[in-house]
Amino acid sequence: MHTSPLVKTIQILLLFFLVFAGLYIAKPFLVPLALAGIIAMLFLPLNRWMEKKGIGRGVSILLCILILVSVIIGILAILTWQIAGFTEDMSQMQAYISKMATNVAEMIQTKFGISLKKQQEILKQQQSSGAGGAGKMAMTVMSSSMSMMVDTVLVLVYIFLLMYSRNHLKQFILKLVPNEQKEKTLTIIHDGTKVAQQYLSGLAMMIGMLWVMYGIGFSIVGVENALFFAVICGLLEIVPFVGNITGTGLTLIGALSQGGDTAMIIGILLTYGTVQFLQTYILEPLVVGSQVKINPLFTIIVIVVGELVWGIPGMILAIPLVGIVKIIFDNVTALKPYGFLIGEEKKKNAGIIDKIKGWFNKS
Numbered sequence: 001m002h003t004s005p006l007v008k009t010i011q012i013l014l015l016f017f018l019v020f021a022g023l024y025i026a027k028p029f030l031v032p033l034a035l036a037g038i039i040a041m042l043f044l045p046l047n048r049w050m051e052k053k054g055i056g057r058g059v060s061i062l063l064c065i066l067i068l069v070s071v072i073i074g075i076l077a078i079l080t081w082q083i084a085g086f087t088e089d090m091s092q093m094q095a096y097i098s099k100m101a102t103n104v105a106e107m108i109q110t111k112f113g114i115s116l117k118k119q120q121e122i123l124k125q126q127q128s129s130g131a132g133g134a135g136k137m138a139m140t141v142m143s144s145s146m147s148m149m150v151d152t153v154l155v156l157v158y159i160f161l162l163m164y165s166r167n168h169l170k171q172f173i174l175k176l177v178p179n180e181q182k183e184k185t186l187t188i189i190h191d192g193t194k195v196a197q198q199y200l201s202g203l204a205m206m207i208g209m210l211w212v213m214y215g216i217g218f219s220i221v222g223v224e225n226a227l228f229f230a231v232i233c234g235l236l237e238i239v240p241f242v243g244n245i246t247g248t249g250l251t252l253i254g255a256l257s258q259g260g261d262t263a264m265i266i267g268i269l270l271t272y273g274t275v276q277f278l279q280t281y282i283l284e285p286l287v288v289g290s291q292v293k294i295n296p297l298f299t300i301i302v303i304v305v306g307e308l309v310w311g312i313p314g315m316i317l318a319i320p321l322v323g324i325v326k327i328i329f330d331n332v333t334a335l336k337p338y339g340f341l342i343g344e345e346k347k348k349n350a351g352i353i354d355k356i357k358g359w360f361n362k363s
Contacts, residue, residue: 024309031313032151036158038320039068040166041196047163061163065156078231188331192324199320203238206283210234213275221267223255237279239303239315244279248272294322298342 023030043064050060162169170189177185211234218226233247248268255264294302302322306314322342329339 020305020309027310031310031317032154033158034317034321035313036155037162038196038200038317039155040159040162041193042200043068043159043163044166044193045197057164061160064163065159068159069156075231075235079228184331188328191331192327195323195327196320199323206279207234207237209283210237210275210279213278214271217271217275218251218268221264221271223251223264223268225254229254239312242303242315244272244276293344294319294326294342295344298322 043061046067047057047060047064050063051057055063173189174182174185211230214230214233215227218229223229229247229251232250233244236243236247239246251268251272252265255268299319302318303315306316306318308314310317326339326342329335329342
């Protein structure tokens with residue numbers, strides 16, 4: 001029976017709706033599992049290298065997890081050390097925030113005719129209505145902290161089990177497909193794993209370079225706790241487009257609260273522009289590469305959808321997961337048009353970055 005194009009389109013849209021609804025409902029289960037899967041792919045080369053050196057699989061996986069935990073603890077230690085420096089400037093920051101609040105109140109009085117006394121009454125009413133919720137807020141914070149700790153342990157357990165059982169899982173996938181499709185399935189598994197590995201390892205290298213560049217730039221313009229803001233700006237690059245703007249905005253707020261003048265603000269903006277130029281035209285093409293070949297439109301779309309479905313973890317996982325999905329689309333005949341849709345357009349003329357990459361490849 002022939003299916004009309006309209007019916008087929010409706011069926012596809014319904015399928016997408018059900019998939020996203022399922023992803024949203026299963027968020028508590030899928031987010032730790034997906035995060036563990038991506039990290040496990042990242043550590044597979046190191047794990048295999050250790051096994052070739054005669055180290056048992058279980059021990060080598062534990063060493064990989066230990067490296068991951070050490071890196072996370074190191075980053076948190078740097079942030080905690082830098083945050084401690086803020087306490088020395090706390091009075092200055094409070095004075096700046098108080099002055100800014102006074103200016104806003106005066107602007108509201110001038111523009112909207114709401115007197116300062118009336119504004120104070122409104123604030124008191126809101127504070128009194130929210131006072132009873134202080135206990136609930138404290139419980140929410142405690143609950144979120146406990147949930148984060150449980151998810152962290154769960155991710156580490158998933159990483160160990162996924163890496164330890166990877167051959168068993170691969171054989172299971174191969175048993176699901178016909179014999180004539182096994183070779184293509186192996187290609188999909190290999191290419192999908194390679195995309196995740198190269199994207200994440202390149203991203204980690206780029207974040208390290210951004211820490212150095214932001215740290216130097218912020219130190220030159222005189223930003224206090226420059227290392228803290230450099231680490232924040234670098235880490236937020238995990239979320240494309242949104243992260244760099246957020247990091248720079250936080251740096252500007254910090255500089256203003258420290259009494260930064262116009263020259264410092266201009267210096268921060270110049271640092272941001274210079275780093276973004278180097279990142280876009282040099283670091284990303286050479287270090288991260290175009291392993292996840294998704295066009296800018298769908299890059300933004302998947303980030304927005306990832307945030308709607310899984311929140312901040314969804315924004316972080318969106319790019320590598322869609323890269324893996326594109327590998328599947330490109331290797332399944334019926335799905336090739338969708339792989340083409342989300343992929344990059346082929347450039348006819350090689351740019352200067354492509355030529356530089358060619359020099360590296362030749363060497």
